[in-house]
Amino acid sequence: MFDVQFITHFTASISYLDSARIALEGGCRWVQLRMKDASEDELKATAIRVQDLCRQYRATFIIDDHVDLVKQIGADGVHLGKLDMPIKEARERLGKGFIIGGTANTFEDIRQHVADGADYIGCGPFRFTTTKQKLSPILGLDGYRSILTRMKEESLSIPVVGIGGITREDIPALKAVGLSGIALSGGILKAGDPVREMETIIQQTE
Numbered sequence: 001m002f003d004v005q006f007i008t009h010f011t012a013s014i015s016y017l018d019s020a021r022i023a024l025e026g027g028c029r030w031v032q033l034r035m036k037d038a039s040e041d042e043l044k045a046t047a048i049r050v051q052d053l054c055r056q057y058r059a060t061f062i063i064d065d066h067v068d069l070v071k072q073i074g075a076d077g078v079h080l081g082k083l084d085m086p087i088k089e090a091r092e093r094l095g096k097g098f099i100i101g102g103t104a105n106t107f108e109d110i111r112q113h114v115a116d117g118a119d120y121i122g123c124g125p126f127r128f129t130t131t132k133q134k135l136s137p138i139l140g141l142d143g144y145r146s147i148l149t150r151m152k153e154e155s156l157s158i159p160v161v162g163i164g165g166i167t168r169e170d171i172p173a174l175k176a177v178g179l180s181g182i183a184l185s186g187g188i189l190k191a192g193d194p195v196r197e198m199e200t201i202i203q204q205t206e
């Protein structure tokens with residue numbers, strides 16, 4: 001099993017909510033709501049609607065950055081990066097019943113997140129992407145290989161999903177390098193038929 005997480009985004013014709021619907025219709029069962037420039041009200045309203053959709057599809061629903069909103073609406077979990085609430089503090093606020101993901105760009109980041117109580121790692125960027133500003137250094141396959149080798153050597157075990165500019169064509173190599181899965185957005189939303197694109201990716205990962 002190779003996990004597929006969808007990160008919401010928008011295009012000229014697709015809203016954040018529609019992007020989540022597309023992913024779910026295409027068979028994805030893990031959606032992260034990421035709305036970097038939204039107001040609190042807009043974020044909460046969208047989060048409630050995306051959460052409803054995820055419940056209909058029995059999909060996991062994660063919110064990027066906003067620990068208190070996760071607790072307030074009862075989402076499944078939160079994803080946190082270096083500029084967000086520290087994972088240790090989020091775990092204290094949320095307790096054990098919520099999923100907490102942490103961003104990593106190095107082995108040391110992963111070691112810290114494991115110590116702080118993270119449940120999974122989003123490791124990247126795999127390659128350049130315009131979906132996120134201010135990217136950490138690009139890892140490529142070699143970066144993943146060395147991080148995952150170091151994890152094995154030091155018996156550090158936690159699911160690691162690759163993220164950043166990932167498309168369907170990358171999946172065989174990302175599987176082979178030993179990642180637990182992928183998180184992606186543009187690779188779906190920029191496709192001619194986004195639902196079909198997700199279906200194809202899900203078939204590739206089963």
Ligand SMILES: Cc1ncc(COP(=O)(O)OP(=O)(O)O)c(N)n1
Binds near residue numbers: 080
């Ligand atoms: C699965 C996953 N991995 C990494 C990230 C990036 O989180 P972060 O570093 O906090 O950056 P922003 O997404 O908040 O811009 C992610 N969201 N999901």
Ligand SMILES: Cc1ncsc1CCOP(=O)(O)O
Binds near residue numbers: 129
């Ligand atoms: C949130 C995030 N963190 C690192 S790259 C990225 C964006 C992922 O989106 P895409 O698949 O469109 O590159």
Ligand SMILES: [Mg+2]
Binds near residue numbers: 080
């Ligand atoms: Mg963040």
